[in-house]
Amino acid sequence: MTKIKSTIFIFLGFSFLFGVIPNKKTHLEDDLGNTSNQFTNSRVVTSHSYFNGNEWYARVVNDGQWATDEPPLGVPGGLWPRGSNNSVLYDAGIWIGFKDDQNVTQFSGVQWQSDFMPGPYGVTDSDNENYRVYKVNRWDDATVSDWSDWPVDMGAPWQDNNSDGTYDPAVDQPYLPLDQTLYSVYNDSTDHPVFGTSINGIEVHQTIFGGVSAAHNDLSRTFFIKYEIINKGSLNWHNARFGPWSDVDLGDPTNDAIGVDVDSNMVYCYSAEAGAETDVFGISPAVGFRYISSVNSLDDTLSSGGCIGNDCSDGVGAIYSSPGNQDQAYNRMLGLDNDGNNIYDPNGQELRFTHTGDPVTGTGWLDGSTSDKSMFFSVAPGQLIEPGDTVGFVMAVIIAQGTDNLNSITELRDASYEAKTLWDSNFNGVSLVDRPLLESDEDYGLFTDFTTPSVGPGHTVQLERTYHNGGNEILNMSLSSDADGYSMDPASAAIPPGENASLTFSYTADNYATTVHQVPSEISTIQSAVDAAMQTNFNAVIELIDNDNYNTQSYVADYSYTGDTILVASGTYTENIYIDNKSINLIATDGDPTSTIIDGNNGGLVLIVDSGIGLFTLKGFTIQNG
Structure with missing residues (x-):
């Protein structure tokens, strides 16, 4: 299914102001709320899970969809x-x-949605958490809820280690031919x-498994x-x-x-x-x-x-x-x-x-x-x-x-x-690998990038991320970037198996200088002033260096400066303006919006703002005839 990233076209027929200059130090909380640089082992049971037992990530839902999109x-x-x-x-x-x-x-069947519902055939309580997607790793044990609750009674495959015909999570184990298994019935x-x-x-028993x-x-x-x-x-x-x-x-x-x-x-x-x-x-x-x-x-x-x-x-x-x-x-x-x-x-x-x-x-x-x-x-x-x-x-x-x-x-x-x-061959000769397993505690186990909001000269913006080690070896993490200003606190982390760590990522901008452009006394048109304004939007390659050898943590992170200011004297400016990938503060010097007019001369959109991750401020104009 094609997903198109669209440019946003803004036709403005009135006066307004939007865009905020960050404080000296801005802290952006993610969906996890406040956390500290401490290890925890909390996990959440939901109706969906994901396979990540090797180089693959595949989201699995308990209605028969797998590798399915994330709402x-x-x-x-x-x-x-x-x-x-x-x-x-x-x-x-x-x-x-x-x-x-x-x-x-x-x-x-399944085709962007599902004809199936969770649970064995005939159940009426399909939202019961007993019909969730169960996920276990080779190194788990009876202290892990999906291992101890492994639904043998619903048909989940298992290994009867003591041959007594009864599943005992302290002795027996779920079906684990490799490193990781996910089971669901629908x-x-x-x-x-x-x-x-x-x-x-129809009743379907679905077992997904894999490893390295x-x-x-x-x-x-x-x-x-x-x-x-x-x-x-x-x-x-x-x-x-x-x-x-x-x-x-x-x-x-x-x-x-x-x-x-x-x-x-x-x-x-x-x-x-x-x-x-x-x-x-x-x-x-x-x-x-x-x-x-x-x-x-x-x-x-x-x-x-x-x-x-x-x-x-x-x-x-x-x-x-x-x-x-x-x-x-x-x-x-x-x-x-x-x-x-x-x-x-x-x-x-x-x-x-x-x-x-x-x-x-x-x-x-x-x-x-x-x-x-x-x-x-x-x-x-x-x-x-x-x-x-x-x-x-x-x-x-x-x-x-x-x-x-x-x-x-x-x-x-x-x-x-x-x-x-x-x-x-029943996986004869497979040499399984003990290893750390880097996981995200964000929604659906996905890793978000390190894009930050616009930041002023010398200012710092911070992002918090929580990572989980789902493997059975210590997970070592550090940060690398091809751009100055990025850092991680702590600078390195060693996350024990089964535990979480909250890390703070910061970007500190250079002490760059912004410029005020005067229209028309210094530059004749608003578009010319926009073209002369400083470049504000950049990107950096951010890499999390870790010893989970079956994942890639490399991102192109966008960051931006707050940008130049364009002061426009009263008058009528007949032009169509395009702001491309820049932070711009466009402000009329006269307090009366009727005295400063941008007229599109019926030539289409009067003002197109494609500022990307940058800021855009508009104040004190009348915009007409688009």
Whole structure:
């Protein structure tokens, strides 16, 4: 889903004043309120959590959405590398479709919202915290609430260390094949806002897990999802299909292309334009969904898969656009277009997939229209799914980065085969790594940048951030910047496992000099005075140096000065003014706004203010004829 950062255009038809010059020392509290430089171990249980067991960050909600956007701003929910806030996946979740005994299409799924509700099928208290997303790490124990409360009674997988058949958190443990596991259960016994069908009796047990290995580098860029799907209703599921859907936003989503590697059982997204993601990733990565294994008699190969979006058909209609109802979505999972017609490649070969060519060699059917798109795959069972039956599958979500955008696809294929091999061997040979795990205690575990408000000469502005060590080794932190004036208090921190530390970040401005410009006595027009005003907006690269080797904490932080003042004598000024990325104080010297007029001469917007992070003050004018 594309998010556009817009310039704000201001047409002012009256007199007003806005903008504040900071005090000598300004302290900005974040949402956590006042904290001190002390270690604490408080954590909050909510209906959502996030996977961060390796280089990935993926927000997980208890209604079946994962790598899902963060409200209210719609920040993508699948980010890589962890800590960078680089978009990879905007939203994702499962699709389930079938025909009932009357040959009516039934469908439940996720597509920017969910047809599911938290908890096992039939519950009426879906907001009960027992139906939250449970998250545990390999180094946790019974003192951690999600470990001690691990919902074995609802179907959560676990390891019975003493073989007594009863979960004892002091002896037994949740299912932890790697470093981190998240579990949730949800069902479709609610309204279906996505696809509009009736209740289908679906209960889904979702287990997300991953970690890092000293012997397998690609594992740090992979996480696994195991779906167990139970028919808890009264319907027979004929010709059923199961699989993931995702709105992929790989950096800049407007240059995304989708491909299917049928031999690898993988659908993937890559950047079709070499160097297009330099400002985001350096080298464009590729991200893929690999079908790893079936659970209870699903086929070993994909049934269908490929591209969803208005531009997936290379300009030939909207036959692959986002499904608007259950029939269109089910058709895609059957390997048809939205209207139920067969899919043909450019050579006329009938397929159940889109874009099965090889972008690395430039052969076959390639996605030729880059834009914001979604991708999916489906798998089929070998028989009718009757009430009480359980089916499922395991998939891997993998990102890989090569020497360029196409070599990243090659690296992705290699990583997908390693993921398959590791799963098939029950992760034999994986050498797990004890380590610190840097986490944010802000909303959704995201890391905010270090952008500060405008600061006067010699003034200081401060930001407080609280960090958590979710690992099992001491987390060491310090600050580095390519600009003078930034500091961290304390200058370094060593955060013990499981504890928090509140750190204060400060920026102190130079003793810069501002100028007062007189219009028209010194400069003839207001626009000329704006152009002559000092540059006030800058940016710096801020890095948190830490020993969590599977995250990146590098930000481009914006900072600004308070700027010059433009004093305008009474009179009429016929001009259209554009203030671009500067702090400006624009003030009329006459106290009567009717005596100082900016007239746009009916030439469009009279005053455009695009001051970025800077200040803008306007006082004592009449603005007319825009």
